Amino acid sequence: MRRLRGIVCALALFPVPAVRGDLSAQAIAMNCLNCHASGQAAVSRLPELGRISTAELEQALLAFKYDRRNATLMPRLAKAYSDAELAAVAAYLGRH
Numbered sequence: 001m002r003r004l005r006g007i008v009c010a011l012a013l014f015p016v017p018a019v020r021g022d023l024s025a026q027a028i029a030m031n032c033l034n035c036h037a038s039g040q041a042a043v044s045r046l047p048e049l050g051r052i053s054t055a056e057l058e059q060a061l062l063a064f065k066y067d068r069r070n071a072t073l074m075p076r077l078a079k080a081y082s083d084a085e086l087a088a089v090a091a092y093l094g095r096h
Contacts, residue, residue: 032049050096054094064078
């Protein structure tokens with residue numbers, strides 16, 4: 001029984017890549033919602049992410065990352081992530 005428990009615990013250390021990627025996208029997206037959630041966005045005049053398509057989100061995130069779109073905070077945040085991570089975040093937000 002202890003051996004089986006050890007094997008199960010060891011296998012738990014190897015996450016499935018697709019699930020892991022979605023969890024990472026979800027974790028990053030939760031940071032976005034600190035400012036862009038429905039109620040807060042209306043008060044602060046920031047765009048509500050739920051009203052923007054996946055393609056538009058990805059385009060905006062990449063524009064911030066590569067200094068093609070001006071803002072105070074977003075370029076700094078976008079530069080912290082790879083293009084693939086930004087695409088995954090846009091896809092996650094587009095589905096939710």
